[in-house]
Amino acid sequence: MIDDEGAQLGIMPPYEAIKKAREKNLDLVEISPTAQPPVSRIMDYGKYLYQQEKKEREAKKHQKTITVKEVKFRINVDDHDYETKRNHVLRFLDEGDKVKATIFFRGREMTRTGLGRQILERLIKDVEPHSIVEFRPRQEGNTLHAILAPKKTDKEREKEKQKAEKAAAQSAPGPPPAQVAKPAS
Numbered sequence: 001m002i003d004d005e006g007a008q009l010g011i012m013p014p015y016e017a018i019k020k021a022r023e024k025n026l027d028l029v030e031i032s033p034t035a036q037p038p039v040s041r042i043m044d045y046g047k048y049l050y051q052q053e054k055k056e057r058e059a060k061k062h063q064k065t066i067t068v069k070e071v072k073f074r075i076n077v078d079d080h081d082y083e084t085k086r087n088h089v090l091r092f093l094d095e096g097d098k099v100k101a102t103i104f105f106r107g108r109e110m111t112r113t114g115l116g117r118q119i120l121e122r123l124i125k126d127v128e129p130h131s132i133v134e135f136r137p138r139q140e141g142n143t144l145h146a147i148l149a150p151k152k153t154d155k156e157r158e159k160e161k162q163k164a165e166k167a168a169a170q171s172a173p174g175p176p177p178a179q180v181a182k183p184a185s
Contacts, residue, residue: 002041075115093150102145
């Protein structure tokens with residue numbers, strides 16, 4: 001039994017624990033029902049749930065959503081058009097978005113899928129310093145596509161490592177409560 005200030009009260013029967021919780025007008029929450037003896041705590045369960053929800057909202061606020069941008073090519077793309085679209089791909093990667101490079105084949109172009117693969121391989125080679133290839137060029141029906149993701153910098157890797165360590169330290173205090181015994185009002 002743990003009281004609302006975190007002090008251990010020792011082992012006691014359930015009715016006594018509920019009585020103590022009612023005296024303080026708080027809830028008796030069973031934290032670890034499988035332990036011998038079961039561990040319970042006196043707390044304001046509504047306040048606890050509110051704080052958990054608040055933490056989740058805060059964590060969600062700092063998440064970065066990854067969007068997939070698409071750049072479409074044709075097998076008879078001219079050099080200038082290719083350069084323009086390559087620059088779009090580089091800009092998307094710098095913004096932290098994934099890029100799906102797609103080539104459509106119409107009619108007789110289906111016999112020239114090798115040209116489409118060459119264009120995508122050239123694009124992959126041109127943006128290699130800025131990207132990681134998630135999916136190599138593959139064909140589905142009359143389209144050939146590849147997916148590129150931005151490379152992570154050393155600073156981003158270090159930030160992620162620090163965030164993971166901080167999250168592990170914050171979640172270490174104990175498991176979430178399992179059951180609640182409400183005081184009679």
